[in-house]
Amino acid sequence: EETLPGGFLLTSVDTAAGWVRQASLFAANLGLACCAIEMMTPGGGRYDLDRFVMEVFRGSPRQAELMIVAGRVSQKMAPVLRQVYDQMATPRCVISMGFCPSSGGMFNNYAIVQGV
Numbered sequence: 851e852e853t854l855p856g857g858f859l860l861t862s863v864d865t866a867a868g869w870v871r872q873a874s875l876f877a878a879n880l881g882l883a884c885c886a887i888e889m890m891t892p893g894g895g896r897y898d899l900d901r902f903v904m905e906v907f908r909g910s911p912r913q914a915e916l917m918i919v920a921g922r923v924s925q926k927m928a929p930v931l932r933q934v935y936d937q938m939a940t941p942r943c944v945i946s947m948g949f950c951p952s953s954g955g956m957f958n959n960y961a962i963v964q965g966v
Contacts (some may be wrong), residue, residue, distance in 0.1 A: 880919050917938060922951065
């Protein structure tokens with residue numbers, strides 16, 4: 851990077867893209883049940899995820915650093931969830947959004963994972 855006298859800043863596209871990516875979170879959304887509505891709400895105009903620079907939900911886990919799990923996770927879905935997590939870019943983090951993914955909710959049985 852070098853600075854010109856007129857206030858211009860010269861840099862490469864890769865450096866600029868890296869600077870933008872380090873300050874933002876790209877989310878992989880996993881809406882598994884009714885809690886997915888709770889996940890969609892912050893993307894709307896009232897709560898506005900743009901303020902937190904994480905408005906872009908990515909369809910590919912390779913482009914995401916944040917996994918938002920919304921809805922109950924069954925024992926059959928748990929390996930798929932883990933596979934998506936393993937494919938995500940590092941550093942990565944997970945948010946459990948809703949009652950069911952956090953603690954299993956009212957579904958206290960063998961088929962539901964009791965907390966992501």
